[in-house]
Amino acid sequence: MSNAHMLPHYPEGTVRTLLTTDLVTEATRQALTDRLNAPLREPTFFSADDFALLDAVCNRLIPQDEQEKRIPVAEGIDERLSKNTTNGWRYDSMPNDGDAFKLGLKGINESALVIFQQPFLNLSGDQQDQILKAVQVMEAPGEVWQNLPADRFFEELLAEAVENYYSHPVAQEEIGYVGMADTPGWKRLGLNQLEDREPRMATD
Amino acid sequence: MPYKTSEIVDAVVIGTGAGGAPLLARLAQAGLKVVALEAGKQWNPAHDFPTDEKAQAKLFWNDERLSAGNDPIPFGSNNSGTGVGGSTLHYTAYTPRAQPDDLRIRTEFGVGEDWPFSFDQLEPYYDEVEQFLGVSGPSPYPWGPARKQAYALGPLPVNGAGQLMERGCKEVGIKTSPAANAALSAGYYQEGVGHRPACANRGFCQAGCNIGAKASMDVTYIPLAVHYGAEIRPECFVTQLVKSPAGILSEVVYMRNGQEERQRCRFVFLCAGTIETARLLLLNDLANSSGQVGRNVMAHPGLQIWGEFDEDIRPYKGIPGALISEDMHRPADADFVGGYLLQSIGVMPVTYVSQMARGRGLWGQDLKRAALAYNHVAGINILGDCLPYDHNYLELSDEKDIRGLPKPRIYFSNGESEERMTAHANKVMRAIWGAAGARNIWAFPRNAHVIGTCRMGNDASTAVVNANGQSFDIPNLYISDNSTFPSALSVNPALTIMALALRTADRFLEQWK
Numbered sequence: 012m013s014n015a016h017m018l019p020h021y022p023e024g025t026v027r028t029l030l031t032t033d034l035v036t037e038a039t040r041q042a043l044t045d046r047l048n049a050p051l052r053e054p055t056f057f058s059a060d061d062f063a064l065l066d067a068v069c070n071r072l073i074p075q076d077e078q079e080k081r082i083p084v085a086e087g088i089d090e091r092l093s094k095n096t097t098n099g100w101r102y103d104s105m106p107n108d109g110d111a112f113k114l115g116l117k118g119i120n121e122s123a124l125v126i127f128q129q130p131f132l133n134l135s136g137d138q139q140d141q142i143l144k145a146v147q148v149m150e151a152p153g154e155v156w157q158n159l160p161a162d163r164f165f166e167e168l169l170a171e172a173v174e175n176y177y178s179h180p181v182a183q184e185e186i187g188y189v190g191m192a193d194t195p196g197w198k199r200l201g202l203n204q205l206e207d208r209e210p211r212m213a214t215d
Numbered sequence: 216m217p218y219k220t221s222e223i224v225d226a227v228v229i230g231t232g233a234g235g236a237p238l239l240a241r242l243a244q245a246g247l248k249v250v251a252l253e254a255g256k257q258w259n260p261a262h263d264f265p266t267d268e269k270a271q272a273k274l275f276w277n278d279e280r281l282s283a284g285n286d287p288i289p290f291g292s293n294n295s296g297t298g299v300g301g302s303t304l305h306y307t308a309y310t311p312r313a314q315p316d317d318l319r320i321r322t323e324f325g326v327g328e329d330w331p332f333s334f335d336q337l338e339p340y341y342d343e344v345e346q347f348l349g350v351s352g353p354s355p356y357p358w359g360p361a362r363k364q365a366y367a368l369g370p371l372p373v374n375g376a377g378q379l380m381e382r383g384c385k386e387v388g389i390k391t392s393p394a395a396n397a398a399l400s401a402g403y404y405q406e407g408v409g410h411r412p413a414c415a416n417r418g419f420c421q422a423g424c425n426i427g428a429k430a431s432m433d434v435t436y437i438p439l440a441v442h443y444g445a446e447i448r449p450e451c452f453v454t455q456l457v458k459s460p461a462g463i464l465s466e467v468v469y470m471r472n473g474q475e476e477r478q479r480c481r482f483v484f485l486c487a488g489t490i491e492t493a494r495l496l497l498l499n500d501l502a503n504s505s506g507q508v509g510r511n512v513m514a515h516p517g518l519q520i521w522g523e524f525d526e527d528i529r530p531y532k533g534i535p536g537a538l539i540s541e542d543m544h545r546p547a548d549a550d551f552v553g554g555y556l557l558q559s560i561g562v563m564p565v566t567y568v569s570q571m572a573r574g575r576g577l578w579g580q581d582l583k584r585a586a587l588a589y590n591h592v593a594g595i596n597i598l599g600d601c602l603p604y605d606h607n608y609l610e611l612s613d614e615k616d617i618r619g620l621p622k623p624r625i626y627f628s629n630g631e632s633e634e635r636m637t638a639h640a641n642k643v644m645r646a647i648w649g650a651a652g653a654r655n656i657w658a659f660p661r662n663a664h665v666i667g668t669c670r671m672g673n674d675a676s677t678a679v680v681n682a683n684g685q686s687f688d689i690p691n692l693y694i695s696d697n698s699t700f701p702s703a704l705s706v707n708p709a710l711t712i713m714a715l716a717l718r719t720a721d722r723f724l725e726q727w728k
């Protein structure tokens with residue numbers, strides 16, 4: 012918390028407060044409140060080990076160490092794969108989503124063992140980043156990456172992690188988004204024209 | 216009005232999007248017994264459309280498609296929708312008209328294909344659709360032939376992104392104008408449809424509009440069709456078109472609640488969109504004596520340029536596409552075929568950040584920092600013509616979907632013309648954003664809107680349907696959707712799809728009624 016406050020930031024609680032007002036529609040309140048209060052979920056698609064690895068990877072992609080409320084990023088991926096739903100497409104060069112994730116996680120661990128002789132989970136944050144960077148630019152060593160396009164895997168994983176994170180009300184507070192508070196409509200549309208309910212950035 | 220499946224109805228319309236809904240309304244108005252089969256659900260906007268991106272992913276066609284080629288097309292959120300209303304449920308509702316020379320690419324450039332008729336055949340339908348939907352826009356509109364009729368309503372207010380684009384364009388000498396958009400700038404009443412309220416500027420058009428201000432088909436042509444007696448059957452997924460020994464279609468087979476049902480009919484109008492229309496024809500081995508079904512897949516070059524500004528923009532406010540320029544319709548220094556238009560873009564947060572992750576490859580603290588600038592970002596994008604190529608096509612893969620039907624595989628690679636156009640636009644848009652004061656400018660290359668696969672033309676050996684949308688092989692099969700465009704046009708497609716749908720309906724009625 013301490014040094015986060017040195018940087019400009021949006022006040023906390025903006026979205027959570029709006030959700031209790033009639034500035035949001037009932038349908039919107041329902042969707043966001045459900046997400047906010049979702050109970051912790053045990054993985055049902057991944058094994059416990061794979062899930063721990065995925066969780067650690069997601070935490071490097073979108074760090075949450077300093078956060079008071081943890082947003083369930085890896086859990087969202089597990090949930091989707093359990094339900095076997097897709098986002099409507101995949102790269103033809105990739106296997107189906109479930110296999111791609113299992114293989115990709117195996118590949119990440121394999122690269123960690125080749126480079127640091129340690130499983131990914133035992134590495135420091137910097138070392139983990141080094142592995143992930145190598146995957147992203149297709150320079151990660153290991154058997155898996157001979158068959159699975161590393162850059163595509165990384166892109167898909169990152170995009171899904173990001174979608175899970177930024178659709179959460181707490182992350183939306185972080186970036187000062189209050190578009191959900193739209194029942195009165197928006198009248199002040201121009202540059203630097205804010206309505207009362209739009210949060211201002213502060214340095215304090 | 217529910218019809219019996221044992222009854223022989225006049226027409227079955229498959230799909231209720233931009234191509235299906237206007238045609239459905241026209242046939243019903245003419246007194247025909249028509250049934251629309253729609254794979255997706257019938258939504259109730261007020262209850263089913265929260266202002267939340269994730270909750271609205273249900274509006275996209277989320278059955279998996281395989282994307283191949285050098286520039287694989289992202290489907291789902293970027294491309295196609297489902298539900299009564301089709302992709303118009305979540306289109307951004309830009310509704311520019313094509314210009315006359317868009318229909319004559321081959322004549323003008325010696326490549327691509329001409330349309331089998333000229334602009335004057337579409338013009339009265341453009342007028343009609345714009346008035347019916349209640350399109351908001353400036354009159355006079357600065358580009359293209361003089362309009363016979365002013366837009367139904369005045370332009371919508373210009374948001375932050377639009378104001379910045381205006382500022383940058385003025386600096387570099389590009390003319391701009393408020394865009395034409397099928398969201399209502401004032402309340403609107405239509406006989407057979409009822410009253411629709413003005414747009415509340417909630418910037419959420421790329422998902423469902425919860426108040427009905429955006430002219431999606433479910434609040435415009437569908438109620439009109441129902442008013443005239445059409446039956447809409449949602450959650451009916453068509454799998455088969457049955458051909459009688461006489462060589463014409465006699466019934467349509469579909470799945471409802473896990474059960475197979477059949478509807479007998481005299482005519483079939485296939486309006487399932489570029490991908491599903493071609494897939495259905497290939498699955499049933501129909502209407503393909505030309506070998507052209509699934510061929511000529513096109514997708515508009517849609518490069519976006521994003522930048523961060525000192526100004527507070529709040530990109531979630533106002534219709535996403537507020538400002539337009541068609542000055543690049545035929546730029547003097549072009550080294551490519553056709554042209555493109557420029558549009559300002561506002562954006563919802565999850566869409567923006569996930570594009571940034573894909574486009575800039577940012578993650579970790581870099582990503583969080585860049586996401587923190589969300590309230591200060593604005594974009595411009597292009598939409599440009601795309602040529603048909605042999606290397607871009609759809610085929611059935613060996614992989615099966617949940618119904619046991621083969622998933623489609625779509626090959627797409629931009630050609631030299633599209634790449635040159637994108638490079639040209641990259642320079643132009645960076646100059647505009649530079650002049651407007653943007654920092655951290657970055658480019659997101661993409662292709663938007665799939666077009667083609669069942670081309671229309673005058674020659675049965677190179678086209679799937681004739682100029683009236685009628686199959687060359689099967690006289691009682693018509694196609695009305697994105698798939699029949701012989702060329703991609705340099706504008707967003709929906710308005711033209713609707714205009715063409717009405718023309719197809721009128722031609723059909725003249726011939727058969």
Ligand SMILES: Cc1cc2nc3c(=O)[nH]c(=O)nc-3n(C[C@H](O)[C@H](O)[C@H](O)COP(=O)(O)OP(=O)(O)OC[C@H]3O[C@@H](n4cnc5c(N)ncnc54)[C@H](O)[C@@H]3O)c2cc1C
Nearest residue numbers: 230232234254301302307308309453491696697707708709
């Ligand atoms: C995010 C987004 C933004 C867009 N913005 C714009 C814009 O600003 N301006 C513009 O002009 N265009 C825009 N478009 C494109 C526009 O929406 C489409 O080009 C247009 O809707 C296509 O019309 P169509 O009739 O071909 O198909 P669709 O509108 O997609 O309709 C096809 C329908 O057929 C149904 N269907 C498919 N298969 C079957 C089957 N087997 N059985 C039964 N039903 C079936 C589908 O469920 C769907 O409802 C946008 C698209 C997207 C995705």
Ligand code: SF4
Nearest residue numbers: 398414415418420424
């Ligand atoms: S911006 Fe207007 S038209 Fe678009 S979704 Fe919101 S209210 Fe509807």
